[in-house]
Amino acid sequence: MRALIHEGEGRIRYTESLSVREPEKDEVLVRIVASGICHSDISVMNGTIEWPAPAVLGHEGAGVIEQVGAGVTGLAPGDHVVLHTLAYCGHCAHCDTGKPTHCRSTLGNRSQPFTQDGAAVSNFAATSTFAEYTVVKQQQVVKVDPAIPLDVACVVGCGVLTGVGSVLHRANVAAGDTAAVFGVGGIGLNVIQGLRLAGAARIVAVDLLASREDLARAFGATDFVDATQHDAPARIKELLPDPLPWAAGVDWAFECSGSPVALGNATASLGWGGNCVIVGTPKATATLELPIMPMSMVDRGIMGVRYGTSQPHRDIAVYLDLYRTGQLKLEELVTRRYALDQYEEAFHDLESGKLARGVFVF
Numbered sequence: 295m296r297a298l299i300h301e302g303e304g305r306i307r308y309t310e311s312l313s314v315r316e317p318e319k320d321e322v323l324v325r326i327v328a329s330g331i332c333h334s335d336i337s338v339m340n341g342t343i344e345w346p347a348p349a350v351l352g353h354e355g356a357g358v359i360e361q362v363g364a365g366v367t368g369l370a371p372g373d374h375v376v377l378h379t380l381a382y383c384g385h386c387a388h389c390d391t392g393k394p395t396h397c398r399s400t401l402g403n404r405s406q407p408f409t410q411d412g413a414a415v416s417n418f419a420a421t422s423t424f425a426e427y428t429v430v431k432q433q434q435v436v437k438v439d440p441a442i443p444l445d446v447a448c449v450v451g452c453g454v455l456t457g458v459g460s461v462l463h464r465a466n467v468a469a470g471d472t473a474a475v476f477g478v479g480g481i482g483l484n485v486i487q488g489l490r491l492a493g494a495a496r497i498v499a500v501d502l503l504a505s506r507e508d509l510a511r512a513f514g515a516t517d518f519v520d521a522t523q524h525d526a527p528a529r530i531k532e533l534l535p536d537p538l539p540w541a542a543g544v545d546w547a548f549e550c551s552g553s554p555v556a557l558g559n560a561t562a563s564l565g566w567g568g569n570c571v572i573v574g575t576p577k578a579t580a581t582l583e584l585p586i587m588p589m590s591m592v593d594r595g596i597m598g599v600r601y602g603t604s605q606p607h608r609d610i611a612v613y614l615d616l617y618r619t620g621q622l623k624l625e626e627l628v629t630r631r632y633a634l635d636q637y638e639e640a641f642h643d644l645e646s647g648k649l650a651r652g653v654f655v656f
Contacts, residue, residue, distance in 0.1 A: 296634050296656070297408070297425035299415060300349045303341040308635050312350070313409045314427045319365040321429050324375060328445035329423035330354035331632075331640055331652040332452050333479060333552075334575060338418065339641075342552070342577050349416040350408055352654075353379050355423025356448035359435070366432045374444060375435040376614075377428075378451050378606040381420040384433060395600045423448075424634065426656055436610045442617075445631060446624045449480075449651050450613050452601075453627065457484020457550070459602020459609060460573050461492055465546055469493030472544045474530050475515070476560045477551030478506045480627065480651045481573060483513045485548045487623055490514030491616070498533060498544065500526050500559075503647045513623060527562035534565065541566040541592060552576045558584060567593040627651045 297312040317323045335351045337343040355377045362369055369375075380400045382389050388396035403420035407429045422428045438447055457480075461467050473494050475485050478501040489497045490513070498517040499510035507518040519529045531542035543565030549557045552574035561570045561584055588594065602609070616622035629649040632640040640652045 295426040297350050298352070298634065298637055299410070300338055300345070300347050300351050300418070302347045304339065306339055306351070306637065308637060309410065311410055312415065312425060314425070314429055315407050315409075317361055317363040317429050319363045320432055321363045322359050322366060322369055322432055322435055323361040323427060323429050324355070324357045324377065324435065325360050325427055326355050326357040326423050326425060326656055328356050328448040328656065329654045330449045330451065330453060330480075331644055331649070331654065333481075333644065334419075334452070335424070336641060336645060337552070337575055343575065344578065345418055346404065346416065348410075348413075349418045350422035350425050350428070351418050352424030353419035353421040354448055354452040355421060355428070356438070356444040356451065360427065363432070369432060369435065369437065373437050374440045374442075376438050376447050376451050376610050377421050377423060377430060378434055378436065378455065378604075378610070379419040379421050380601065380604070380606060381431045381434055392605055393603075394605060395603055424654065436607055438610070438614060442614060445653050445655050446617075446628060447614065448653060449624060449627050450610050453480045453651060454484050454613050454622070454624070455604045455606065455609060456573065456602045457481045458488035458491070458613065458622070459604045460548060460571055460599045461485055461488030463603040463609075464597065464599040465569065465571050467492040467494055467546055470495045471546060472496040472534055472565070473546040473548065474498040474500055474544045474560065474563050476500045476526070476547065476549045476556040477553070477574060478510045479550065479647070480649070482548070482550040483509065483627065483650055485550055485573065486510060486513045486515050491621065496534060496544070498530055500530075506647070509650060512626065521559075526559045530563040536565060538566075540588070544568055546571065548573050550574045554580050554582055557582055561589070561594070561596060564594045569595045569597060572596065572598045628653050631655050
C-alpha cells in the first residue's frame with residue numbers, strides 16, 4: 295500500500311510497498327480516505343518533535359472501517375469514521391471523570407503495526423494516517439454521517455479539536471471577553487472560530503504574514519496585527535486600552551506557532567487578569583524568560599493545553615453538527631488537496647504559509 299515513511303530528521307520517503315497487520319481484539323482496520331497535513335508532522339521531520347524512525351506519519355484522518363477485532367462493539371465494516379490520537383484506557387480515574395487527555399495511556403503509544411520488506415515500521419501519535427490503511431484502538435474512531443465528505447471531516451481530528459477545544463474547554467472563554475491569537479495557521483484559525491463561537495467581543499489575529507489577514511477575518515477576527523510592521527504587544531494595548539496603561543491588553547492570548555518569541559509577546563499582551571494559553575508545539579528544550587512582577591501583581595497567568603482538553607467522542611459529533619448548521623467553517627479550512635506522492639509540494643506549501651490546511655486524498 296501507499297504511505298509516507300519518516301526515516302530520520304529531514305528524510306521522508308514515499309512507498310507503495312508497506313504492509314499493515316490485521317486488527318487485534320480491541321482494534322479496527324481503517325481504509326484512509328483523507329488525511330489533513332498538520333504542522334506537527336513537519337515538526338517530526340525537522341526534529342522539533344523527537345520520534346523514532348522509521349515511522350508512518352499523519353494523525354488527522356478520516357476513512358472507512360474495513361475490519362474489526364473480535365472484541366469490538368458498536369462499529370462495523372463500512373462505517374465512516376474520523377480518527378483521533380487519544381488511545382485512552384477508558385477505565386482510569388481520568389477517563390472516568392471525562393478527562394481523556396490526562397490518561398497516562400495516551401502518552402507515547404508507539405507500536406509497530408506496519409512492515410516493509412520484513413522490517414518493522416512504527417506508527418506516529420497512535421494513528422498514522424499518511425497510509426492507505428491503518429490500525430487503531432476502537433476508542434480512537436468516531437462514527438460519522440456518511441453524507442459528510444471525509445476530505446472535510448478529517449480536519450476535525452486534530453486542528454479543530456485542538457484549536458476550538460482550547461477556547462471552549464481549556465480556557466472557557468466567556469461572552470464579551472477579548473483575545474489575541476498569535477499564529478494564524480490551521481490551529482490559529484480554529485482558535486479564532488472557537489472565540490467567535492464563545493462570543494468574544496474582540497479577536498486580534500497576529501501573524502508574520504500579512505497575506506493571512508483576509509482569512510483570519512473570515513474566520514472571525516475583528517482586528518489584525520502584522521508582527522513584521524508593529525510591536526505586537528504595544529499595538530494590542532493600543533487597540534484595547536485601559537485607564538491604567540499597564541493594565542491594557544486582552545483577557546486571553548493564545549500562542550499557536552510554537553515560537554518562544556511569540557509566547558513572550560503573547561504574555562506581554564495580557565491585560566489585568568489575563569491568561570496566556572500555550573497551544574503551539576515548541577522544541578522540547580525551548581524556554582521562556584519573562585518579568586515576574588507584571589504577572590503576579592494583577593492575576594495574570596500562563597497555562598498549557600493538550601489536544602484542546604477534548605473528549606473526542608463528544609466533541610467531534612458537536613463540531614460536525616456545528617459545521618452542518620453553518621456555524622463552524624470546515625470546507626474553508628481546506629486550502630488544497632494533494633495526492634500522497636505530491637508530498638514534497640504539500641509540505642513546502644504548508645511551511646511557506648500558503649495553506650490553512652492541506653489534505654491528502656487517497
